[in-house]
Amino acid sequence: MLVAVDIGNTNIVIGFLDGKSGNTNVGTYRITSKANHTSDEYGLFLTEFLHMSGFTPDDVDDVIICSVVPKVMHSFRSSIIKFFGLDPMVIGPGVKTGMNVRVDDPKSLGADILADCAGAYNEYGGPVLVADFGTATTFTHVDANGVIDAGVITTGIRTGAAALWGDTAQLPEVEITRPTTILGTNTKVCMQAGLYYTFLGGVERTIEQFRKELGGEDFTVIATGGLGRVFEGDTDEIDVYDPDLIFKGMAHIYARNMR
Structure with missing residues (x-):
């Protein structure tokens, strides 16, 4: 499973995509991006959302993040490393988009x-x-x-x-x-x-x-x-x-x- 995270100004929207390169979304969840959550809180949100969709952290192959809110990135990225043992891919310089x-x-x-x-x-x-x-x-x-x-x-x-x-x-x-x-x-x-x-x-x-x-x-x-x-x-x-x-x-x- 690929976990895709869209960190916006109002909400953080999380999608669980079936297959590393597939685009079938098997679960969507939202967290407010206005609150100053810790990495532990983000990790708990993510693991609970996975359980609600019938998955565990072991089912996650990789994580990709798209963010327009830099101040949220440190805590969120840290949560991925801590709870999933993965360094997420972040869309930005050096990432090939095909566009x-x-x-x-x-x-x-x-x-x-x-x-x-x-x-x-x-x-x-x-x-x-x-x-x-x-x-x-x-x-x-x-x-x-x-x-x-x-x-x-x-x-x-x-x-x-x-x-x-x-x-x-x-x-x-x-x-x-x-x-x-x-x-x-x-x-x-x-x-x-x-x-x-x-x-x-x-x-x-x-x-x-x-x-x-x-x-x-x-x-x-x-x-x-x-x-x-x-x-x-x-x-x-x-x-x-x-x-x-x-x-x-x-x-x-x-x-x-x-x-």
Whole structure:
């Protein structure tokens, strides 16, 4: 088994992938990345998650980590070494990804975006536009030859919503969900409809602008990220919602660097 770990700004998402180079996810678990956990706590989380999925640490062949939160890495990496006796592979300089990054500063491209693009290109081909709905929302274009050449970064819907109720005295915190109507008659529904439809409109307009500036290129749009499922099936601009996209990308990257 390959354990894939995506350390994001809000959550640490752990996937148990069947086979060293396979991408069948047999278990997904989340830990908040806001808390300052010790290596022992991370180790206990991991071993318990394995047991919940019917596995033991002996079933783990290797671990690969994709991280955009450097301060978490020391404790998490230490937990892998201590509890599994493995030094995890970390996506970064020196790791072969199979992707050609042609942006102004390739080193500035987040490891999560790189893994998403590797997953999208290897699973769905190119050209492809990857829309990742997380703490931030990112759109990244990969051409037909696997070249990452352009992208957009904007506010995530939950991040924007938190600013709305955090900076206003009388607006409550509401669930981010698809509303039943835009014709709101109470504060909660009005907020949910406003957040949902203005964000969805921005997503559609962004994709349209990519098509326009790429000369009408017929790319496939792959959505991923925890909040992507909120918009699944509610717009013709998104072709596929793949919640395991980053794990598929990590599996492909691992296969290129298998130890």
